[in-house]
Amino acid sequence: MSDNRVWSYSTVLMGSPVLLKLFSHDEALASRVFSLIKKYEDLFTVNRAQSQVMEINHAAGQQSVVVSRPVYELIKCAKAASMVRDSAFNLAIGPLVKLWRIGFKGDSVPGAQDIAARLRITRPQDVVLDDAAHSVFLTQPGMEIDLGAIAKGFIADRVRDYLHQQGVSDGLINLGGNVQTLGNPQGQWTIGVKKPFADADALVGSIEVANKSVVTSGTYERYFEQDGKRWHHILDPRSGYPLDNELDSVTIISADSLDGDIWTTLIFGLGVEKGCAALRQHEDIEAIFVTKNRDIILSSQRQFRFTQCDDSYHLID
Numbered sequence: 295m296s297d298n299r300v301w302s303y304s305t306v307l308m309g310s311p312v313l314l315k316l317f318s319h320d321e322a323l324a325s326r327v328f329s330l331i332k333k334y335e336d337l338f339t340v341n342r343a344q345s346q347v348m349e350i351n352h353a354a355g356q357q358s359v360v361v362s363r364p365v366y367e368l369i370k371c372a373k374a375a376s377m378v379r380d381s382a383f384n385l386a387i388g389p390l391v392k393l394w395r396i397g398f399k400g401d402s403v404p405g406a407q408d409i410a411a412r413l414r415i416t417r418p419q420d421v422v423l424d425d426a427a428h429s430v431f432l433t434q435p436g437m438e439i440d441l442g443a444i445a446k447g448f449i450a451d452r453v454r455d456y457l458h459q460q461g462v463s464d465g466l467i468n469l470g471g472n473v474q475t476l477g478n479p480q481g482q483w484t485i486g487v488k489k490p491f492a493d494a495d496a497l498v499g500s501i502e503v504a505n506k507s508v509v510t511s512g513t514y515e516r517y518f519e520q521d522g523k524r525w526h527h528i529l530d531p532r533s534g535y536p537l538d539n540e541l542d543s544v545t546i547i548s549a550d551s552l553d554g555d556i557w558t559t560l561i562f563g564l565g566v567e568k569g570c571a572a573l574r575q576h577e578d579i580e581a582i583f584v585t586k587n588r589d590i591i592l593s594s595q596r597q598f599r600f601t602q603c604d605d606s607y608h609l610i611d
């Protein structure tokens with residue numbers, strides 16, 4: 295008989311703490327999971343000189359590059375999300391991300407002319423895909439794909455699939471912002487929703503889920519201050535500046551963490567009202583909005599239960 299004890303395994307990958315929870319003591323499985331994550335990180339990263347995505351970027355304006363199946367599939371999916379009318383998601387945002395350097399040494403507000411110049415080389419339609427060849431061509435010199443907003447979601451889903459393949463039906467993977475849950479023999483998993491701009495372990499609330507992904511994106515995660523303003527790391531591909539609206543964070547509850555990643559960014563672009571309206575067309579995607587004036591707004595509450603933890607916030611549902 296199992297005693298339902300939770301075993302936790304942790305490491306650091308993709309610049310984030312990674313936490314795996316299992317209901318068995320299985321160091322070997324944990325290390326296979328971490329190797330899997332690292333394998334994908336090595337394909338997708340743009341924070342190192344070499345990766346398959348960097349090969350595509352290095353060949354911008356010159357030639358197409360044949361890539362492996364996961365890279366091609368993720369880029370195809372990221373392009374589709376980018377091509378949605380008025381989408382705030384843009385896989386070709388790389389040149390702007392590099393210009394702003396938000397969260398890295400020497401970050402400061404760039405000049406308007408530099409931003410305008412970079413906007414011209416961040417058009418998702420200039421990412422040309424060839425399904426037959428599995429190749430990607432960036433048609434303009436200087437273009438750069440950046441999968442930073444979506445890679446963790448894709449990888450969290452692959453970890454879930456791998457655990458299922460291994461016969462594991464209960465567990466949790468946290469990639470720092472992306473939590474993907476399997477079952478829990480004790481019931482549900484409790485996942486905290488962070489309090490923006492507070493101590494790392496302060497929460498506005500918690501949710502209970504099983505077999506769902508929980509993704510949070512927040513302006514408090516990476517930013518710098520200049521001219522009395524906070525400049526954070528989620529950029530508006532239409533203006534070239536950080537997305538600025540009433541939101542401090544968005545949490546998406548969905549089956550796939552990939553959808554969670556796409557929707558956190560889309561919702562940041564839409565704001566609360568339009569975001570809620572958009573989600574009415576997507577019953578299985580639910581959002582928790584945390585606003586600057588301390589409202590917590592739930593788009594719906596079908597797949598999870600929310601418990602508020604901080605009285606200085608107002609819960610609206």
Ligand code: ADP
Nearest residue numbers: 382383384387442443471511515527528529531
């Ligand atoms: P986190 O890094 O905390 O997981 P996100 O998932 O929101 O945060 O991803 C932010 C990252 O995505 C940025 O650091 C950048 O690499 C990239 N990015 C920034 N703005 C956009 C955008 N509008 N569309 C797609 N990717 C973006």
Ligand code: MG
Nearest residue numbers: 442443446471
């Ligand atoms: Mg993320």
Ligand code: MG
Nearest residue numbers: 443511555558
């Ligand atoms: Mg995201």
